[in-house]
Amino acid sequence: MHDKFTEQEMTIAKDTDLPDLIASLGYHVKPIGRYHTLAEMDSIRIKNRRTWKRYSEGVGGDAITFLQHFQNMTFPDAVRYLLGFNGYIRDGPSTPTLPPVSPRVASKEPPPPFTLPERNTDHRRVFAYLRKRGIAPQVIRGFLEAGLLYESHPHHNCVFIGRDSSGEPAFATQRGTYDMGKKAFRGDVSGSDKTVAFPLGSAPDNPTLFVFEAPIDLMSYLTLNRHITSNALALCGLYDGALERYLKEHPHIRHITLCLDADHWGRKAVVELTAKYEGLGYTVDSQEPAQGKDWNEWLQKQSKPQERGR
Template identity: 35%
Template structure:
């Protein structure tokens, strides 16, 4: 009888489902209507996130993260055969050896004298000029030199920059440049502060979502808008586990004891909804939890802001044509 070692099981479990599919079965993937989400050509109700690898087979009501669980529960492969496949030379998969590098000192990218290009880019994403200007004046957003990336800055309690996320404004073949500046500390994520003290913090997955939601709310600076810089969502067989609290939110709450309300504004997709539920369970009882996901399935607030801007543009064109 065939058997596998603990080491083989561990190695097989380290490959994610999206990595396996993109590397060895890309012909089975097709883009879904939601951002960062794919479907299987042979299972229409199957969705998988390219950012988190979380997948959900709606018709069977099962989900997971790893390639191992995918092979067993979606492709019906026996456990031992699936482990052997993922550890074999075809496809070859050997867990990468950790590479330890000395952490670089954090230095902000060079500033460009103006911010006209990022204003044009963000305006095209449906974000109002007032919100862009507010972030620039708070010195948490600027345009970099020489590549004109939008730089979203996270600062500490003394307003010293400790984190930066760079987002390219020129997409190439549907892909854009996105990277955290070397030496960034996730504890100090991008956060839009209110004009006055507030007891509420709204949390988002991305900086553009925070700015887009602020735009949709008429540019109101009446609460903190914190970007989590990554979300924690359910993993296979652990839907009821105690989640790891987001480091950015946990640090923020320690620095702001006046906070009483947490508004959940994650994406309205499988991963975002899972993260929303886990954050709610982690903090309910200590804070008032307000669930405020985008109303359109599969969308984020960036999508909604862009959609509204396009609708307004069409209305103006119709009015000019009268």
């Protein structure tokens, strides 16, 4: 029976990033302090990006129970769906297709429109933070001038803006510029379109696309490879909806280079995405940092990375 899951498979399913999963289902996820909630269900609290509780009903759990409760999925279908969402391949029944968001959990009011956080009067803290992470000043200035990055007010977060094919902002994700001894704040802006994520423009004479997990890793790679100025995409997670959209909007792209994190999840995603897109006729290869978990860790391990930007 293929419904008997291994301990590793159960761990992968239960450890699914809930804000990423829930946003991909069409809900509007918004951060509140150290937690996340939903515009459609403000009695929900998501803690540590892995567990949820809906206080109005006294129910909660992990990603599996979320799909069971709000998408009416069976336990086996929920686990299989989450394995596929996390880029894990297993034999057996195909990954189930989820129905649209259930009307019984939708708010009577329309979801909030996508609105960018308020801008700060300058970008000094964002610039200093990214320089501390080893990003070259030319790269930082390029993103600022292109309208892909700014500093928020009053929290001074990095705001990375994803623009759709018309150039309009459709997605934004934030990253804290200080952590005060704890993990820095991060999260997508409510109403963001995850199928846009964080793309750079595409040169019509360049058939190769570089794909990353996070905007800071994309910027780190551009610091290490100054000749690359376009044809790059940060998924802002491992959900590949933005990759599908980018390829549809830029049909001249025929080669994909996956530059995902060098951890268990990133490597699993490389296997899954390679099989998927080679099956669609693309040539796919992958690169990973020589050391560290991701491209920014590798950049920071380089000797005097600041000198490279001068």
